[in-house]
Amino acid sequence: MKIALAQLNYHIGNFEANTAKILKSIADAKKDQADLIVFAELAIGGYPAKDLLRSTVFLDSCEQAIDTIAEACTDIACIIGAPIRNTSQKGKSLFNAALFIENGAVTHIAKKGLLPDYDVFDEYRYFEPAIDFSCLTFKGIKIALTICEDLWNMENINSYVINPIDMLAEENPSLIINIAASPFSYTHFEERKKILIKQAQTYKLPLLYVNQVGAHTDIIFDGRSLVFNEQGEQLLELAAFQEDLQYYEVGDSVAATPVDFSEIALIHQALVLGLRDYFSKSGFKKAVLGLSGGLDSAIVAALACEALGAENVFAVLMPSIYSSDHSIKDALDLVKNTGCKHQIIPIKDVANAFEHILAPTFQGLAADTTEENIQARTRGTLLMAISNKMGYILLNTSNKSEAAVGYGTLYGDMAGAISVIGDVYKTQAFALARYINREREIIPVNTIVKPPSAELRPDQKDSDSLPEYEVLDALLHGFIENEKSGSELVALGYNPALVQRIARLVNNAEFKRFQCPPILRVSPKAFGAGRTIPLVAKYPF
Amino acid sequence: MKIALAQLNYHIGNFEANTAKILKSIADAKKDQADLIVFAELAIGGYPAKDLLRSTVFLDSCEQAIDTIAEACTDIACIIGAPIRNTSQKGKSLFNAALFIENGAVTHIAKKGLLPDYDVFDEYRYFEPAIDFSCLTFKGIKIALTICEDLWNMENINSYVINPIDMLAEENPSLIINIAASPFSYTHFEERKKILIKQAQTYKLPLLYVNQVGAHTDIIFDGRSLVFNEQGEQLLELAAFQEDLQYYEVGDSVAATPVDFSEIALIHQALVLGLRDYFSKSGFKKAVLGLSGGLDSAIVAALACEALGAENVFAVLMPSIYSSDHSIKDALDLVKNTGCKHQIIPIKDVANAFEHILAPTFQGLAADTTEENIQARTRGTLLMAISNKMGYILLNTSNKSEAAVGYGTLYGDMAGAISVIGDVYKTQAFALARYINREREIIPVNTIVKPPSAELRPDQKDSDSLPEYEVLDALLHGFIENEKSGSELVALGYNPALVQRIARLVNNAEFKRFQCPPILRVSPKAFGAGRTIPLVAKYPF
Structure with a gap:
């Protein structure tokens, strides 16, 4: 049996586009004589x-899409999440x-039993957990569909x-298929893979895993769908961060070399x-951002040029009387290196x-x-004015270390x-800048090596009011990713006065983060929906 | 058996203050010779x-608080949520x-089986639902504790x-006790009461209900704890929106007159x-707000003066060249009527x-x-500057109708x-203004009767770009509270072109509302945590 793994990038609620894309994959898989095509969860x-799942019209559209897709399923079977x-x-x-x-009809339905409700997940808000599970049989092969x-x-x-x-294993299936919508974080692929290997080995069954790819505001799916044999050896890995369609022949067991990316x-x-x-997905083309000459805005500009094309990126330099000459020069170097558009608007008069x-x-x-x-x-007002007048989308350039300690101005930067990069710590930002420069200098070296400064008063340095970023980020990682309280971090050996000070900064900035833009999530614990802290509370230490 | 209902206002995570308050109620109830005192859920x-429930230190503090409270429970028993x-x-x-x-020890634990995960609730994120339930017996009375x-x-x-x-009723209890943390909305008390009456009647048992009171950022608890007899007649209703301690003698059945408030x-x-x-609860005393002479800011100023004292409210008039004379006069009349502090800062130069x-x-x-x-x-920048310099908290004055259609400036108003009043529709705001004026003119009559205008360009009126508020608010209620899609509202008889236009405005403003401040929740469906809509999506119509 030949099975197609269809790893696609969906647009929430865009039934027309999604269905067309799904039908195209079905047609491709039919042409390649696949017996079965597998799409991702939901x-x-x-x-x-989210709450679009509460809309009758949305749910009716889901049913219509299923009907349309079912009609196309002749000479091929299909597994799809809905x-x-x-x-x-x-x-x-x-x-x-x-x-x-x-044969044009839904003949088996597997319902999800374990509904994640931690971190960014809130599936119990919408779904009833299934309690009964049974395998399906297709062309003589019993499949545990999960x-x-x-x-x-x-x-x-x-x-x-x-x-x-x-419960499914009791029926003695000969293949596990898992369809997923498993969001990316820089630790998650390895964790996910380990679990899939463990399950293939535990049940001594080949395992085929199809993930979504694509981003939805904050949530990013990395794709990287996988197939393992019953020893847990990897047979297939689909593309990272892009759509892909590949095939697995049941019984085939030629091991593939796993793909390895750095963090x-x-x-x-x-x-x-x-x-x-x-x-x-929101129908916009052009971005605007403030370019200070510092590291964070340089990284965001470089990423935007790569994602949108330099011709669609408008960088605005807004020097004040405290801006140093090197800041303007560094910003202009970045503009030259990327080829984006720019303008200089001094803010002194305002x-x-x-x-x-x-x-x-x-x-x-x-x-x-x-x-x-x-x-x-x-x-902030200047950038929003340009956004309003020109229809450009304003990119926020705050990093995670700043966002954590409230080192930023609400309604300003x-x-x-x-x-x-609101989920990228400053120490990671340095590494990211060097990575962006891996082939040629895009981010000016001086931007990377000079001491970070907000340049909001004479000779200001980040290190005037914050500890060194290596120290700060390690502590923040303890607070945020590891969800430790202050006293637990002190017990781990951190300086009590420093922990107290940083804990207070993190707590006092909750109200600011409540109003910050959605953040592209890359870590296992980003600010936003995955971390809900009451604003009016006495916080544990 | 004499049972005390302790309806208290807790501060999240403030174990010291909460425990002191609980101990005080226990002491009071003991003095009044109660046999049992009942506190609210959690x-x-x-x-x-929220995620403070993931902190080890927070949970340890809960256990310490329980120990301290248990020690005080001699000669009185206690029911408390944790x-x-x-x-x-x-x-x-x-x-x-x-x-x-x-007798100083926890002798029975009832666990919650039904975990709300709709609207503002996300209890499944933290709690395992119970599946076993059993009654407790105290002084010969079998109690179904829920x-x-x-x-x-x-x-x-x-x-x-x-x-x-x-399941509990099968054990033939003679009393139902329900401890709750049931948030206020202007429809919720009646709904809640109907359910409690129905349950008392269904099981032919007296029912004692203890709710929380007090506000936690957006969520407001109204208190109004209740006791019904086995016929569902109301015996007791505790104070609305304030702490209260009252007693119920088991077997007592003197009906009380229900309290009735207008919406x-x-x-x-x-x-x-x-x-x-x-x-x-956040340790601040003073508020600042922009006073335009219009209805919304006048209402917020009046509410702030009542809540905080006029001496703690600083109203800033920021006329532009488009501000009319009556706006300044109306704003100054409000200042005079309330006695709050004020300053005039013309914005023309900036x-x-x-x-x-x-x-x-x-x-x-x-x-x-x-x-x-x-x-x-x-x-917005001027108000935040005053907030930063003086430590005053900026009050947002947007109403729900504006927030719905995006008729407001992000980072501005x-x-x-x-x-x-972000959960109060404009039509409700008019009624609220008249209610505030029920004894004497606080909000100038001219502020109420003049046509609403943002005064951002010459002779601007809200009705230039929006339908009349009666029409708009009815439609918005359909979209928001009733969760209808556009086509469903058209089917209900609304003008298709109007529905299309308003639907587009509501959808396009999702990204703005994502960044708006927390909103005091008074309706059954407020913007915020209780309504989660993806930002990048094609919305159903």
């Missing part, structure tokens, strides 16, 4: 569709299902009360795809006008960060439609 | 604690529990696979409590400076909403730490 409708209505009077109104379609998390009930990973694959290479590909899909009209209100009060924030908000 | 730790650890190897790590404490949603599996309300109260009176109380708790430095970039392009947004962002 390929119908897209994922995460939300389906729960026709019982009990439980949530939907199931997260894998449909098996043969959906993503249904394979993830494993020691030290997740613990659920039931274990669907155990930074993965982050780079994820961010480029995240940016590209954000624009293409900053002065603000301070002038505020003078009566602020009489007798000393200058402080207020004046720094005015500069940042002046820049925290503005933007999408945060490109 | 009184320990506070609700919604998150407790799941000691089994299977399932989520916590249960949402009701502890029964007697937690909030466990009573809510009812036809036309929610449908769950199991029904805990049915607007409820919204008014909820918003005042929401504002007051936002400030007191708006001019912006247009001047943008002139080269905008050469040859016509004036449009960009220039209007610059005015709004100039005001959409700025603020908390949105006070």
Whole structure:
């Protein structure tokens, strides 16, 4: 039996485009004489569709799409993920299902039993968990058809009360198929692969895994669909971060060499795809961003040029009286290296006008960060004016270290439609810049080697108010990724005064992060939907 | 048996303050010779604690608080809600529990079986649902102890696979106790009461219900704890929107007159409590807001003066060249009527400076909403400067109708730490203004009767670009509260072109609302955590 793995990039709610893409893959697989084609979890409708799953019109469109696709399934069978209505009077109104379609009709439905509700997942909001599982038989081969998390009930990973694959294994299948919508993080592919290998070995069965690819605002799918034999040896790996269609012949067992990417290479590909899909799926072409001469905006500009084309990127230099000469030169070098458009708009006159009209209100009060924030908000207003007038989308350039400690101005440099590197720590940003420069200098070397500064007051350096980024990022990783409280980090050997100070900064910035743009997610724990902290609370230390 | 209902206002994560408050109620109830005191769901730790429930330190603090409270439970028993650890190897790590404490020790634990995961709820993220239920016996009385949603599996309300109260009823209890953290909306009290009455009647048992009171950023608890007899007659109703401690003597059946509030009176109380708790629980005293002379900012100013005291409210008038004389006069009348502080800062010079430095970039392009947004962002920057310099908290003054159609400027009038009336439609805002004026004129009558205008260009009126608010709000209610798609609203008789236009406005504003401040929730469907719509998607119509 020849099975096609169809790894596609869906657009949530765009039934016309998604269905056309699915039909094209079916036609291709038929031409290549495949017996079965397998699409990802929730390929119908897209994922995460969130509360669109509560719309009757959306669900009707899902059913129409299934009908259209079923009609095309002659001389080939198909497995595809879709939300389906729960026709019982009990439980949530939907199931997260894998449909098996043969001869133009759905002949088997596998429903997801393990619904992830951690991190960015909230499937229990929409779906009733299945409790019954059974295999399907196609052309004499018994298949255990499972959906993503249904394979993830494993020691030290997740613990659920039931274990669907155990229940399916009792029927003695000869193949496991898992369809997934498993988002990227720079640690997740290895974790995912380890689990799939373990399951193939545990049940001594070949395992075919089809993932989504493509980005949906913050969530990025990396694709990299996989096939293993019953020893857990890798037979196939589909493309990373792009669509792909490949075939597996049941019984075939020629091992393939696994593809290996560095962490930074993965982050780079994820961010480029995240940016590209954000624009293409929302119907925009052009981006605007502020270019300071510093590292973060240089990286975002370089990524945007790669994702959208340099001709679609407009970099705005907005020097103040505190901007150093090298900043403007470094920014202009970046412009030259990338070929993007640019303009220089000095902000002095507006900053002065603000301070002038505020003078009566602020009489007798000393200058402080207020004046720094005015500069940042002046820049934010200029960038939004260009966005409004020209229809360009504003890219946010904050990094994760800044976002964590609140080292940024709400409505100023925290503005933007999408945060490109808000899940990339500053130490990772340095590595990313060097990676971007791997073939030629795109990000000026001086931008990488000079000491980071916000340049909001004379001779300011990040290190004036923050510890060195190596120290800071390690601590932040403890707070964010490892979800440790301050006292636990002190117990791990961190300086108590430093932990106290950073914990306070992180906590005090919750209200700012609440209002920040969506962040392209590349880490196992990004700011945003995957990390919900109450704003008005006394935080544990 | 004399039972105390302790309806308290908790502060999430503030174990010291919460425990002191709980101990005080226990002492009071002991003095009044109660046999049992009942606190609300998740009184320990506070609700919604969200991802703080993932902190070991937070959970340890919960256990310490339980120990301290248990020690005080001599000569009185206690029922209190707390998150407790799941000691089994299977399932989520916590249960949402009701502890029964007697003679200094926890002697019975009821675990929640029905975990709400709709609207603002995400309990499945943290808790394992219980599947076993049993009654407890205290002083010869068998009690069916349940937690909030466990009573809510009812036809036309929610449908769950199991029904805990049915299972408990098989043990023939003689009293139902339900502890809850049931958030306010202006329709919810009546719905809740109907369900409780129905359950008392169905099981022919007296029912005692203890709710939380108090606000946690967006979520507001209204209290109004209740007792019914076995006929479903109301015996007791605790205070609305404030702490209360009252007693029920088992067997007592003197009916009480139910308290009746108008919808607007409820919204008014909820918003005042929401504002007051936002400030007191985050440790701030003073508020700043922009006062335009229009309805929305006048209402927010009046509510803030009531919640915080007029001496803690700073109103800033920021007229532009498009501001009418009556706007300034109306704003000053409001200042006089409330007694709050104020200052006038004309924005002309800054708006001019912006247009001047943008002139080269905008050469040859016509004036449009960009220039209007610059005015709004100039005001936002001024208000944030005052907030930064003086430590005042910026109140957002957008209403729900504006927020729905995107009639507002991101980082401009959409700025603020908390949105006070972002869940109040414009038509409700008129009613709220009249309610605020019920005893004397606080909001100037001219502010209420003049046609609404953003005054961002000459002679602008809201009705230039939006339908009349009665029409708009009815349509928005269909989209938001009733979750209808456009075609369903057309089928209900709305004008197709209008529906299409408003649907597009609502959809296009999703990205703005993603970045708006938390909104005090008063409706059954507020913007925010209770309504999650993907930003990059094709929306169903």
